[in-house]
Amino acid sequence: MRTLRISAAAEAASLALLLLNLFTVHVSEVSSLLGPLHGTAYLVVIAATFLVPAPPAARWLALIPGIGGLLALRRLRDR
Structure with a gap:
């Protein structure tokens, strides 16, 4: 779970920075x-x-690029 949390945050943050740069x-x-x-x-x-x-x-939520990790974490937390 720790790996998933870190990588979900890195995925969302890197996408936000890429779009900001773009x-x-x-x-x-x-x-x-x-x-x-x-x-x-x-x-x-x-x-x-x-x-x-x-x-x-x-x-399935984890397959969404950018925010999929955060959505998957939320689904796992609600479970």
């Missing part, structure tokens, strides 16, 4: 740094959700 100054170095970080966090969220005993709805 809509403001669009520095390519920021994109080249945050893009792989976001992708890796997204894959870790999916893997961690499938390793935790979770309902199928949480696993």
Whole structure:
């Protein structure tokens, strides 16, 4: 669960920073740094959700890019 929490926060934060960079100054170095970080966090969220005993709805929510990890965490917390 700890891995899922950290990676969900990293996924959402990196997406927010990528979009902020895109809509403001669009520095390519920021994109080249945050893009792989976001992708890796997204894959870790999916893997961690499938390793935790979770309902199928949480696993499907984890597949949503950007906020899927946070939605899956919320579904697991409500369970």
